[in-house]
Amino acid sequence: MLKKLLIDKFFRNKYSKFLRNFIGIKPSYYNLDYTNKNITVSDAFFWRTDSNFTTVFSFTDLLNLYYSISNQTIELVFYSKDFKILKRLLVEQTNISNKIIIDKSFFDGLEDFGTFYIFHNSSVKFNSMIRNSCYTGFSYKGCLPSFVHGNTQTSYKNLSTNKEIYGVCAKSFFQKKKYKVQNFFSYDKTELLLMNPCSSRIKIKINSDSFFLDKGCSKIFDINKYKEVKILSNAYLLRPIIINYKNDKYIDAHHG
């Protein structure tokens, strides 16, 4: 029993996972050691204030809901599309469920896009690991936001050290990962919102177009000329957010 636990612990630690992902045998997809405690993990979320967009962020206070820890704060960290830090927002009084509006006034008039992350701050130990996989709603021209859930663990904060680590999604060094989006695009316009969730630069090929994306950087890729989308990269999980447009009025945001 003890032997099994030790072997299990060995294969789940971050060094073993890095090796498995590197050589592509039984990849774990995330360079995260799930045996660590007091860790708050965040998916990467897109914000948009460009092109008449406003973003609504909807999240649950997980420490309050599951661990009854209410005397804590939540921090949102906003990055530009080039992964330069733009803003830190400390939310001091949270409800169980919360919503935050991210418009251009939130960024002092900035009309652009990028990513953001959500972490808890707590001096109370909860001896586990939580994942903030929340929901972003994209409102186009002031209309009803179209919501999409987070889908890739990308960063974490260790509450003992207060250190934030980004780019925990694994990549393979030996093969191109093919991801064919399982939807048929017959809209006036379709955009893919992509971000690099890995710890270093990745090469991405979308159908016949290739480009590089550095760690944490994001890009909006127009796929108007394609009805179907095939993505090649060395990231194990490169799932885009997809926004479809109709009549330059109606949008549908969903994950790939």
Next chain:
Amino acid sequence: MNFFFAIKSDYFSCELTIPKFQNDGSQVNSFVPFECFIKNNNWIIKKSDYLENENFFFINEFNINNKKIFFLSNDNEIKKNYLNLKNNLVDLNSFTDTKPIEFRCNLKIFIKSMGFSSYQSDYSYKMTKIKGSVLSPIFTLLNRDADRNFIIFKNIYYKPLEDKFNGYLIDIKNKSIVKKFELYTNFTNTIEIQKHEISDNIFFYADGFSGIPIYISLKDGHISMEHTHPPHLYILGDDKFLKINEIKNYVKKIIDR
């Protein structure tokens, strides 16, 4: 194996787009969409009516209802499992069991010439075996400013049962039942939520069967549709099931009072 489902509603139309390929590009040419529904306490299985192009099957709004479920298979698999399939859903193949990214059948709801919204309509065979319960926050995805808000609760149970069970809106802070309603197994249930019921402490709770809660808001012809994650996705530590049981027991005590 995954099942796919659709939503029949008076407020919007719905269609399914089923890929013929897995998300790594692999394809099995013999698979086509089948549908099943319950009649006289048996599962009835038949080939669906569909349109297709090279890479996708399309099931339109006239071929869906809230009782039908869909899956990819072929005549050989159906023939081989025919007797068993009358009384049980069967895990016929692994084509739609893809990891790390789950197979996506695109469920699109739309209002003609107006808004539209998509959702990944997959319901795993494993989930059809689960009774249990579902707890999900409603404030996260519903919208007080919308014209109408709905919770769609899809249950697929492997036995051909159309059983009634209870759903609730629970105020977990004030420990009270806000609303109680009936849900049915093997059905796409629709619950309209009033604006005053959308509050940060209110949770949807399904008592007795598992399922997927999907949240829909409509405003001025625009639509938003998304599901909440199951609670076990939020806790990555070894205590995940302990914590989920704690909160579900807490909610169960509220409804049992």
